[in-house]
Amino acid sequence: MSYSIGESITIRVQLHSILRRPLDDEGLLRNQFELTLESGSVVRDVLDSLHAPEMDIVFALNDDVVDDDTRLHDGDRLALIPAVEGGKI
Numbered sequence: 001m002s003y004s005i006g007e008s009i010t011i012r013v014q015l016h017s018i019l020r021r022p023l024d025d026e027g028l029l030r031n032q033f034e035l036t037l038e039s040g041s042v043v044r045d046v047l048d049s050l051h052a053p054e055m056d057i058v059f060a061l062n063d064d065v066v067d068d069d070t071r072l073h074d075g076d077r078l079a080l081i082p083a084v085e086g087g088k089i
Helices: 041-048
Strands: 008-015 032-038 057-061 064-066 077-082
Touching: 008 041, 032 041, 041 057, 041 077
Parallel strands: 008 077
Antiparallel strands: 008 032, 057 064, 057 077
16 A cells, blocks of 8 residues: 555544543543544554553454554554453463
């Protein structure tokens, strides 16, 4: 897929657990929102724009688990899910 400098895409981002962000001054949390990025952006660019904390995160793009270098396209749905540790072996 080719793209031109200056073009943009809009994706839907869903945040889970501790990644949720305050929506307004009242402290309400948002777990879904639209984000506009430059064409050619990858999942890692979303993390950078959100200033996500350093932690293990699972990325689900349109219901498929992907890596942080996966390219995004207009209309994509990206869920950021903190990896869970624990349990007994």
